[in-house]
Amino acid sequence: MGKNIKKSSGNRIVIIGGGFGGLELARRLRKTPYQVVIIDRHNYHQFQPLFYQVATAGLEPSSIIFPFRKNFQRIKNFHFRLAEVDSVNTEEKQVNTSIGPIDYDYLIIATGAGNNFFGNKEIEKHALPMKSIVESINLRNTILERFEQALEVDEDKREEYLSVTIAGAGPTGVELAGTLVEMRSNILPVDYPELDFKKMKIYLVEGSPRVLNAMSEASSLKAHGYLEKMGVEIKTDTRVDAYDGETISLSDGNNIRCRTLIWAAGVKGNFLDGLPEGTMGRGNRIHVNAYNQVKGLEDVYALGDVALMTGDDAYPDGHPQMAQPAIQQGKLLANNLKAKLKGRSMTPFKYKNLGSMATVGKNKAVVELPKYKFSGFFAWLVWMLVHLRSILGIKNKFIVFLNWVWNYFTYNLSLRLIIKRDLDK
Ligand SMILES: Cc1cc2nc3c(=O)[nH]c(=O)nc-3n(C[C@H](O)[C@H](O)[C@H](O)COP(=O)(O)OP(=O)(O)OC[C@H]3O[C@@H](n4cnc5c(N)ncnc54)[C@H](O)[C@@H]3O)c2cc1C
Numbered sequence: 001m002g003k004n005i006k007k008s009s010g011n012r013i014v015i016i017g018g019g020f021g022g023l024e025l026a027r028r029l030r031k032t033p034y035q036v037v038i039i040d041r042h043n044y045h046q047f048q049p050l051f052y053q054v055a056t057a058g059l060e061p062s063s064i065i066f067p068f069r070k071n072f073q074r075i076k077n078f079h080f081r082l083a084e085v086d087s088v089n090t091e092e093k094q095v096n097t098s099i100g101p102i103d104y105d106y107l108i109i110a111t112g113a114g115n116n117f118f119g120n121k122e123i124e125k126h127a128l129p130m131k132s133i134v135e136s137i138n139l140r141n142t143i144l145e146r147f148e149q150a151l152e153v154d155e156d157k158r159e160e161y162l163s164v165t166i167a168g169a170g171p172t173g174v175e176l177a178g179t180l181v182e183m184r185s186n187i188l189p190v191d192y193p194e195l196d197f198k199k200m201k202i203y204l205v206e207g208s209p210r211v212l213n214a215m216s217e218a219s220s221l222k223a224h225g226y227l228e229k230m231g232v233e234i235k236t237d238t239r240v241d242a243y244d245g246e247t248i249s250l251s252d253g254n255n256i257r258c259r260t261l262i263w264a265a266g267v268k269g270n271f272l273d274g275l276p277e278g279t280m281g282r283g284n285r286i287h288v289n290a291y292n293q294v295k296g297l298e299d300v301y302a303l304g305d306v307a308l309m310t311g312d313d314a315y316p317d318g319h320p321q322m323a324q325p326a327i328q329q330g331k332l333l334a335n336n337l338k339a340k341l342k343g344r345s346m347t348p349f350k351y352k353n354l355g356s357m358a359t360v361g362k363n364k365a366v367v368e369l370p371k372y373k374f375s376g377f378f379a380w381l382v383w384m385l386v387h388l389r390s391i392l393g394i395k396n397k398f399i400v401f402l403n404w405v406w407n408y409f410t411y412n413l414s415l416r417l418i419i420k421r422d423l424d425k
Pocket residue numbers: 016017018019020021022039040041042044045046048049050051052083084085086110111112113130131132171172270303304305306321322323324326
């Protein structure tokens with residue numbers, strides 16, 4: 001319990017969330033006089049950019065998650081608590097959690113972002129999100145189950161069981177669509193010889209005028225071209241308005257009959273109850289200043305996806321909700337907290353854009369670095385290297401690399417397993 005962490009006076013930093021931002025901060029506070037307590041609802045860090053490969057049976061879940069305790073073995077000033085944080089009490093300097101209240105001297109909110117269904121309860125009930133490893137496994141189970149069910153339904157219903165619709169054509173939607181096409185061409189007809197996979201349609205529905213709309217128009221066009229050639233049915237300038245589990249209603253007036261709708265269309269900040277009025281900004285994010293301090297609070301900071309820093313002229317609506325802003329903010333905040341110990345002043349945050357990228361399938365990717373933009377095979381290699389570099393743990397890196405090599409030559413990883421919690425059987 002939180003109460004059993006012996007508090008060293010005046011310098012306990014409680015970090016809520018061990019994602020990209022929270023973890024970077026905690027690592028950089030190792031062996032400092034601060035007592036660091038990470039609270040997370042999971043006991044592992046998740047590498048979200050590769051969730052789609054778990055969902056499409058390309059990688060084992062354990063190869064892209066990493067236990068916090070392993071990361072901080074033998075670090076004396078580090079403590080971890082597995083708990084859900086319900087609210088914060090900034091007067092008492094406490095966070096209220098599922099294991100009781102935990103006191104803080106400095107609080108860092110690094111809770112990231114969750115799914116945004118824009119208030120549509122029906123879509124929330126029936127669509128499949130992919131914001132955690134558990135949701136990715138659930139997605140894998142559902143996709144595979146639909147194929148099993150397709151074997152048993154009448155011929156005229158097969159198409160709706162085999163087809164997959166993805167809402168949202170950001171990197172996640174594009175990557176999922178590309179991988180599903182490759183499965184449709186290479187793996188599924190062999191696994192299910194009784195099914196006709198010409199009936200499996202892959203729809204990519206995007207509300208804005210183009211796919212990968214956060215990237216340049218050239219990259220977006222390139223990715224669009226790749227996907228179209230692969231046989232993805234792309235609908236831009238179109239929103240998913242409703243879904244009852246069988247029929248998807250689109251804003252252009254058309255309907256798609258489809259039993260699998262993947263939701264990659266929106267996120268909102270994981271805001272916490274108890275923060276003062278006026279701290280919640282656009283997209284449920286928390287208003288922070290250039291030092292990541294929460295508006296009006298001296299000892300509370302927010303960083304990463306949940307933080308809304310609007311002071312930077314280049315990012316008036318806040319930084320992109322991507323790994324790099326979270327990591328860079330975590331790094332700077334660690335330095336600023338160390339500076340505080342020495343009575344030095346803090347440095348304001350300036351985001352360094354290192355670029356963005358997305359892969360569309362084997363040998364196909366688009367990459368935008370600050371000075372260069374490129375696509376194709378080389379971009380795909382760069383995408384792989386960058387992701388391999390970022391995964392935590394040498395063993396994980398090795399396993400992912402091995403899986404990719406195997407998959408490249410055989411297209412045939414045997415991870416197409418439906419594993420569900422069913423303790424009675
Ligand atoms: C499918 C997918 C693909 C992505 N691909 C890319 C990509 O290719 N490139 C890129 O740059 N970015 C990508 N992103 C975005 C990137 O993952 C996020 O921007 C990044 O993780 C933000 O880091 P963070 O530290 O703010 O939050 P997160 O990494 O989301 O971490 C938040 C942590 O807080 C914990 N938490 C939340 N609420 C509570 C609570 N109430 N109590 C206890 N614990 C809590 C969570 O369990 C989690 O561990 C992707 C995201 C997704 C979902």
